[in-house]
Amino acid sequence: MPKHAKRDRKFRFALAGAxxxxxxxxxxxxxxxxxxxxxxxxxxxxxxxxxxxxxxPYAVYLTDSRDNQFCGGVLVGRxxxxxxxxxxxxxxxxxxxxxxxxxxxxxxxxxxxxxxxxWVEPGFSDPGKGDDVAVLTLDRDLPYQPAKLPDASDxxxxxxxxxxxxxxxxxxxxxxxxxQYLRSAVVPVIGDASCSSSYSNYDAKxxxxxxxxxxxxxxxxxxxxxxxxxxxxxxGIVSWGDGCARAGKPGVYARVSTYADxxxxxxxxxxxxx
Numbered sequence: 001m002p003k004h005a006k007r008d009r010k011f012r013f014a015l016a017g018a019x020x021x022x023x024x025x026x027x028x029x030x031x032x033x034x035x036x037x038x039x040x041x042x043x044x045x046x047x048x049x050x051x052x053x054x055x056x057p058y059a060v061y062l063t064d065s066r067d068n069q070f071c072g073g074v075l076v077g078r079x080x081x082x083x084x085x086x087x088x089x090x091x092x093x094x095x096x097x098x099x100x101x102x103x104x105x106x107x108x109x110x111x112x113x114x115x116x117x118x119w120v121e122p123g124f125s126d127p128g129k130g131d132d133v134a135v136l137t138l139d140r141d142l143p144y145q146p147a148k149l150p151d152a153s154d155x156x157x158x159x160x161x162x163x164x165x166x167x168x169x170x171x172x173x174x175x176x177x178x179x180q181y182l183r184s185a186v187v188p189v190i191g192d193a194s195c196s197s198s199y200s201n202y203d204a205k206x207x208x209x210x211x212x213x214x215x216x217x218x219x220x221x222x223x224x225x226x227x228x229x230x231x232x233x234x235x236g237i238v239s240w241g242d243g244c245a246r247a248g249k250p251g252v253y254a255r256v257s258t259y260a261d262x263x264x265x266x267x268x269x270x271x272x273x274x
Contacts (some may be wrong), residue, residue: 058144064097081136098114118136121133187217239253
C-alpha cells in the first residue's frame with residue numbers, strides 16, 4: 001500500500017548497502033500500485049528459535065554476488081527453488097546466488113549455486129495483488145531433500161488452526177537485527193474470513209494467512225520467499241504483512257496449492273524431482 005495510506009505494510013524482503021541499488025526500480029514500481037504493501041528495503045523470524053538445517057534441508061537463502069542475503073527460498077526439486085516473485089524480480093539473474101545446506105550465514109559450508117533461469121508467475125505485479133510465486137533453476141543438482149508440494153485438491157492443511165512452521169534468516173524483531181542463523185517458528189493458519197478482516201486486499205485463492213491474534217510470532221524482513229510448511233509439505237511462501245508480529249496483522253503467504261502444478265511443471269522441465 002502506498003505510504004500516503006499511512007500504513008506500514010511491508011514485503012518480507014531485505015537488501016542493504018550497495019546491493020539496494022539493484023532493487024530500486026522494482027521497488028518503486030510496487031510502491032506505486034494502489035492496495036499493495038509499502039515496501040521497505042531493510043534487512044527474520046520473530047518469536048522463534050534457532051533451527052537446524054538438518055531438520056529443514058530444503059530451506060535456502062538468496063544473495064547477490066556480494067553475498068548480501070535478501071530473501072529466502074525452498075528447494076522443490078534437485079535443481080529448482082521456489083521463492084517469492086518479488087524476490088526473483090529484485091536482482092538480475094546473473095547477480096543472484098542461492099545458498100543451500102548452510103545453517104549459519106557466517107560459515108562456508110553448504111553449496112552456493114548460480115541461477116540459470118527465472119520463472120515468475122505470469123499474473124504477478126506486486127505481492128498485495130497475489131501471484132507472488134517464482135521458480136529459480138540452478139546450475140547444478142543439489143544433494144538436499146526438497147520439500148513436498150501439496151495436492152491442489154487437498155485443502156486440509158489450510159484449515160483454520162492448523163499448526164505450520166515458517167523458517168528463515170530474516171530479522172528477529174520489527175526493525176531489528178538480521179539473524180545470522182536459521183530460525184523457525186510455529187504459527188497457526190488463519191481462516192479466510194479472519195484474514196479478510198485484517199487486510200482488505202486479501203485474496204483467498206492466491207494467499208493464506210498465519211499467525212496469532214495477539215501477534216508476537218511472525219516472519220519478517222529478509223524472510224520473503226521462504227517456506228511455510230506442515231510437516232515437510234510446503235503450503236506457503238513468505239510474501240508480505242503489516243509490520244512484523246503485530247496483533248491483528250498476521251503474516252501473508254502465497255498459497256502454494258494454487259500454484260503447485262506450475263511449480264511442478266517448472267521443476268520437471270529442468271530437473272528431476274526426488
